[in-house]
Amino acid sequence: MTFTKDQIVxxxxxxxxxxDITLITHANPDADTVGSALALHNVLVQMGKKAQVVCPNPIPDFIQWMHNIDTVIVHDREGRKVQRLVENADLIFAMDFNAPHRTSNIEKSMMETKAKKVLIDHHLFPDEDYFDLMFSFPKKSSTSELLFDILRASNYKKYINKEIATNIFVGLMTDTGSFAYNCNQPETFETAAELIRYGVEVKKTHDLIYNNNSIDRIRALGYSISERLRVFPKQNAAYISLSxxxxxxxxxxxxxxxxxxxYALSIQGICFAALLTEKGDKIKISFRSKGTYDVNAFARKYFEGGGHHNAAGGKSFLSLEKTEQKLEELITNLEIPC
Ligand SMILES: [Mn+2]
Incomplete structure (x- = not known):
């Protein structure tokens, strides 16, 4: 399944x-949402459009080197400005999320804007009523890969340059865990090959993402595994909880x-993993699975979240301890094939 010529037109x-065009990323932005938004932004600016990327909250350190990242406006820091940019835009792009509520603090402006709304995304179940035009392809490895297909199929192909290709490559590489999952199809690798033809430096880009950890991050990882990991071998499950x-x-x-x-998921015999982090008044949860177990359904049913079959997110407004209890009870009753 791919998009039609009519959609491109x-x-x-x-x-x-x-x-006035505003490109919006999802909350807790990752490299795919930011990379695809910045890549499309680059094209629009070359076309002479007034375009702006906005994020609900700050961009993680590991992608702070991305091309044009310093042009992004963050709602947590400049809320009024983001509100104006979304509400007064003629056109908005939702990059890598399927419904306005995925933008947390930008949702209200998204509901109030008179702008035309375009979705470019690979998550399941897009909010069809909200968007005027949808490029929704859950089979795609990443929104970045989908965007690259769109650019190449359109009049925008001539604007693709090394910076755009690199930002797209970062989204593709990170959403597939360095070409390890969501990429069991030749097209994804053909896309990667084409991006290299546009000048992407694979080793350099990989090092900037994966070999660029702060000491704090590495120590937090060590602590998480040695002190905060709980394993349920009978249930093929494990989770890490950080206060x-x-x-x-x-x-x-x-x-x-x-x-x-x-790292919890990488343990032999573990096919369901979760990470709980206490953030303000809520607990943020990441879910991962190997194989057939659907963490998207799990996150939707029990933790007000969702995402993909093998990778999803959720939240809880219980205390950390109560959330751990809830998760453990669920895990104990789960049948997780491995
Ligand atoms: Mn994505």
Whole structure:
């Protein structure tokens, strides 16, 4: 399944008619949402459009080097400005999320704006009533890969340059865990090959993402595994739980706990993993699975979240301890094939 020529024509028309364009990322932005937004932003600016990327909350440290990252406006820091940019835009793009509520503090402005609304995303169940035009392809590895397909199929192909290709590559690489999952199809690797033709430096880009950890992050990882990991061998499950105090001890930087859940999942015989982090009045939860167990359904049913089959997020407004209890009770009753 791919998009139609008609969708591309509609997209080009919406862009042509718009002067003020705002590109929105999801809350707790990752490299796919930011990379795809910045890549499309680059194209729009080259076309002479007034375009702006906005984020609900700060961008994690590990992607702070991305091209044009310093142009992004963050709602947590400049709320009024983001509100104006969303509400007064002619056209908004939702990059890498399926419904306004995924933007937390930008949701209200998204509901009030008169702008035309375009979705470019690979999450299941997009909010069809909200968007005027949707590029929704859950089979795609990443929104970045989907965007690259769209650019190449449109009049925007001529604007693709090394910076755009690199930002897209970062989204693709990180959403597939360095080409390890969500990429069991030749097209994803063909996309990567094409991005390299546009000048992407693979080793350098990989090092900037994966070999660029702060000391705090590495120490937090060690602590999480040695002190905060609980394993349920019978249920093929494991989880890590970090209190606000734990996070503060390691500086609580943006992206401090990024990827830590994958270490729980990497244990032999573990096919369900979760990471709980205490953030203000809520507990943020990341879920991962290997194989057939659907953590998207699990997160939706029990923790007000969702995402993908093997990777999802959720939240809880119980205390950390109560959330741990709830999760453990669920785990104990789960049948997780491995
Ligand atoms: Mn994504």
């Amino acid at each position: 509609q997209l080009e028309k919406l862009v042509e008619e718009a002067n 606000a105090e734990d996070l503060t001890r390691y500086g609580n930087g943006e992206g401090l706990t990024e990827g830590i859940v994958n």
